[in-house]
Amino acid sequence: MIEIKNLTKSFGDNLVWKDVSLQIEEGRTLAIIGKSGCGKSVLVKHINALMTPDEGEVIVDGRNIFKLNYVELRLVRQQFGFLFQGAALFDSISAYENVAFPLRYFTNKTEKEIHKRVTDCLEMVNLGNIGNKGTSELSGGMRKRVGLARAIVLQPQYIMYDEPTSGLDPETSEEINELIVRLSENLNITSIVVTHDMHSVLDIADSAAFLDEQKLSWYGTIDELRESNHERLMSFVKASEYQI
Amino acid sequence: MDIFYDFGRYGRLLYQAIRSSTEVKSYYRNFVSEMIKTGYESLPIVMLAGLFTGAVLTIQTSYQLISALIPKSTIGAIVSQSIIIELAAVISGLILAGRVGARIATELGTMRVSEQIDALESMGFNSVSFLVVPRVLAGFVMFPVLWVAAATCGIGGGILAGWVTGSVPAADFMQGAREFFFAWDIIFGLTKAVVFGFIITSISCFKGYYATGGAEGVGNATTNAAVLSCIYILLADLVLAAVLL
Numbered sequence: 510m511i512e513i514k515n516l517t518k519s520f521g522d523n524l525v526w527k528d529v530s531l532q533i534e535e536g537r538t539l540a541i542i543g544k545s546g547c548g549k550s551v552l553v554k555h556i557n558a559l560m561t562p563d564e565g566e567v568i569v570d571g572r573n574i575f576k577l578n579y580v581e582l583r584l585v586r587q588q589f590g591f592l593f594q595g596a597a598l599f600d601s602i603s604a605y606e607n608v609a610f611p612l613r614y615f616t617n618k619t620e621k622e623i624h625k626r627v628t629d630c631l632e633m634v635n636l637g638n639i640g641n642k643g644t645s646e647l648s649g650g651m652r653k654r655v656g657l658a659r660a661i662v663l664q665p666q667y668i669m670y671d672e673p674t675s676g677l678d679p680e681t682s683e684e685i686n687e688l689i690v691r692l693s694e695n696l697n698i699t700s701i702v703v704t705h706d707m708h709s710v711l712d713i714a715d716s717a718a719f720l721d722e723q724k725l726s727w728y729g730t731i732d733e734l735r736e737s738n739h740e741r742l743m744s745f746v747k748a749s750e751y752q753i
Numbered sequence: 754m755d756i757f758y759d760f761g762r763y764g765r766l767l768y769q770a771i772r773s774s775t776e777v778k779s780y781y782r783n784f785v786s787e788m789i790k791t792g793y794e795s796l797p798i799v800m801l802a803g804l805f806t807g808a809v810l811t812i813q814t815s816y817q818l819i820s821a822l823i824p825k826s827t828i829g830a831i832v833s834q835s836i837i838i839e840l841a842a843v844i845s846g847l848i849l850a851g852r853v854g855a856r857i858a859t860e861l862g863t864m865r866v867s868e869q870i871d872a873l874e875s876m877g878f879n880s881v882s883f884l885v886v887p888r889v890l891a892g893f894v895m896f897p898v899l900w901v902a903a904a905t906c907g908i909g910g911g912i913l914a915g916w917v918t919g920s921v922p923a924a925d926f927m928q929g930a931r932e933f934f935f936a937w938d939i940i941f942g943l944t945k946a947v948v949f950g951f952i953i954t955s956i957s958c959f960k961g962y963y964a965t966g967g968a969e970g971v972g973n974a975t976t977n978a979a980v981l982s983c984i985y986i987l988l989a990d991l992v993l994a995a996v997l998l
Contacts, residue, residue, distance in 0.1 A: 559871050579879070587877035597872035600863075611876050614779065663876075 516565035538700040540710040543720035590660030590668040596652040630658040650681035707749035773882030783887035792895030803903035807910030815920035829929030836907035842945035850982035854957040858978035861961025862971035896950025
């Protein structure tokens, strides 16, 4: 389980948000929503300590990750998969090697075992025939899927998705959403999805956290969200539906 | 205040690099490829620079020393010593600040702004040991090798220019070079190469690693890496000369 307690972050004089507290239950999917620039990606980067807060704690499996030494922190980070907004594939190696990359450094698997695991992961994201394509040859959707295959290759307990469907056409977005749901259900992974796409939220999440006005403005289950009369949240939801 | 902030971050990055230098498994593959990129691929330009520097220096020195009282071998002594104690290290250092420094800053800067460094960290890698340590180590190892190549070509270029222009016969050149040869000069030249290698690679890693702001940020990081490397090379050159000679 992940607990975020009273997290506050600012960059210089600019407050991003303050006093954010929420819990992410085991095997569930939380969507972090809000307008562009409200600090969704910043929040998610605190969950595996890629950023440090001004105040507050992030408790992962009972341990405050900001109190861990670097070696312990790296072990905690290995429990997380992270799909970055632009996929963050290493452009000096092929798509296949991107997925194999963590296995080569963090496991003692043989080349044959690595090949099997990489192929399995690529098949899970419907890219079984990608071969040794360079990352520059991949479309946006393919890059996200390779990024996703890399995120799950070490069988993480948690996956964080930063805008998984941004910049993709509706059909590819739908495919990515289905993948997220499938991975969550089949592998019982706890997921945190940063998005401003309400269709994704309603498709994949169990609960949602709405960041607005430099704070956690609303937090609840998807059923509660459907019934909510929170003015700014509803305005955000309606605007999102209106766009589609 | 910015300069203190930058020095602090630079010091912290070096401290992290030293601490993580024991994690050989995470950087040995990169170390080999960095030695090739920094050393082997820089050989042609460094050799060319050395060759022309030696040739020009010979022609100019022989032009300045037109006197029947000065033996021709003096030209060999001046040229070879100038190359060994100063020019091989400084000329190749300034060239490599552009070639190697700019490459390192661009690579790391692009990785930073495209979140590839965050991706490494989020997988559990120590990005400093993975990216910075192999580059700085490659600088330590390969810059002395490049210095040897530059100095050899410089002296070769001097002999060649003396022979082609007829200003100094090869035998006289070599005689002068041998007469004024001191082993300490070699140590001094190699020390400079090691220091310059460290300056270029560490500053470029620092600028690239902390790049911000997209394409413009990477451009700034690259420019700053090359310019700062050149400035600190010249500064270190002065300090080393004052301290070691």
